[in-house]
Amino acid sequence: MTERTPLIAGNWKMHKTVAEALDTTRTLIALTEDVTGVDLMIAPPSVSLAPMAELLTGSRIALGAQNLHWEQQGAYTGELSAQMLASAGCSYVLIGHSERRQYFGETDETVNKRLKAALAADLIPVVCIGETDAQREAGETFSVLDNQVINGLDGLFSDDLGSLVIAYEPVWAIGTGKTASDEQAQEAHRYIRELMDRQFGKALANTVRILYGGSVKPSNVKALMAMPDVDGALVGGASLAAESFSQLAHYQA
Ligand code: 13P
Numbered sequence: 001m002t003e004r005t006p007l008i009a010g011n012w013k014m015h016k017t018v019a020e021a022l023d024t025t026r027t028l029i030a031l032t033e034d035v036t037g038v039d040l041m042i043a044p045p046s047v048s049l050a051p052m053a054e055l056l057t058g059s060r061i062a063l064g065a066q067n068l069h070w071e072q073q074g075a076y077t078g079e080l081s082a083q084m085l086a087s088a089g090c091s092y093v094l095i096g097h098s099e100r101r102q103y104f105g106e107t108d109e110t111v112n113k114r115l116k117a118a119l120a121a122d123l124i125p126v127v128c129i130g131e132t133d134a135q136r137e138a139g140e141t142f143s144v145l146d147n148q149v150i151n152g153l154d155g156l157f158s159d160d161l162g163s164l165v166i167a168y169e170p171v172w173a174i175g176t177g178k179t180a181s182d183e184q185a186q187e188a189h190r191y192i193r194e195l196m197d198r199q200f201g202k203a204l205a206n207t208v209r210i211l212y213g214g215s216v217k218p219s220n221v222k223a224l225m226a227m228p229d230v231d232g233a234l235v236g237g238a239s240l241a242a243e244s245f246s247q248l249a250h251y252q253a
Contacts, residue, residue: 004209005166006225007232008248009126010239011066011094011213012036021048022055027242031060035249039232040113042091042239052238053089060249064092064126067100070113072202081122092124094234096152098171108151115152119160126165126234127152129192136160141170142191146159149195158200165209166192167234173214176235189229218247227252 016024021044032040043064044052053063061074065088069079085093095118096111111127118125129148131141145168153161168188180188189210197205212224213234224230239246 004207005037005039005210007039007041007211008221008251009064009092009167009211009232009234010043010070010245011097011234011236012044012240013066013099014044014045015240016044016048018048018051021045022051024060024240024242025052027107028061028245029055031059031242031246032205032249034058037050038249038252040145040249042245043094046085046088049085049090056089062091064087064094065090065123066094066097068093068095068114068118068123070110070117082117082123086123088120091124092126093118094126094128094167096148097128097168098130098174101163102171108148111148111152112154112251118154118158119163120165124163124165126167128167128169128213128234130167130169130171130214133171136170136172141188145176145188145192148196149192150166153199154200159205161200161204161208164204165197165211165232167211167213168192169213170233175215177215179215179217179224180212180222182227185230186227189227190207191236193229218244218251221251 009187011197041062041064043066065085068082072081095114115125131144170180192203209231211231211232212236215231215234217238
């Protein structure tokens with residue numbers, strides 16, 4: 001069996017001022033010093049990236065951005081490029097989060113452009129996919145995942161995608177307290193890994209990390225992580241407090 005280092009990632013979404021982010025970060029660094037065998041990442045609002053990077057140097061926690069633009073520079077008011085994020089100390093970037101798809105017009109095509117830009121700048125992309133409630137009810141879960149993976153990763157080859165992380169976040173489980181059951185998560189993750197095998201071959205399918213996201217909490221993380229194809233968690237609400245993120249990071253304890 002292939003070893004995939006688990007990744008516990010926090011998506012702070014639009015929460016915390018710079019002062020609050022730094023405050024949480026200080027506590028988090030102290031609480032996670034002893035974590036081993038698990039990669040940790042926090043994606044704060046972009047104004048906190050550079051100041052947090054300074055604090056996180058030498059810590060167990062990597063820094064991620066929540067979005068990027070695909071151009072390197074130019075007249076794109078309000079946007080940030082992969083190079084800018086890297087220069088602020090990011091090593092990861094979230095791409096195509098369902099909230100961006102829902103509220104900001106993100107499509108598989110723009111996901112694809114952002115992914116290529118992230119890879120070109122050596123950022124580790126976390127491509128977010130997942131079905132809505134209506135799509136699951138209509139029995140469309142797997143075809144939605146097919147489209148999001150095939151179109152989102154279009155034009156890329158397994159050699160390009162060695163660092164890729166996929167986050168399966170069923171939209172109906174985000175911020176609702178309604179977690180997918182361990183079996184539902186495993187079923188979707190297995191499906192995604194088989195899809196990666198068909199598209200890119202076994203080597204990449206075996207090494208790609210697939211995170212689960214949607215109401216992950218200290219109380220359910222261990223059972224989710226015990227599923228064979230769940231390689232980590234992308235956590236919103238429960239990543240905001242240092243204590244609960246630390247509990248997630250220590251899920252093996
Ligand atoms: P919650 O953990 O708050 O459900 O959010 C999940 C999520 O969207 C992480 O990206």
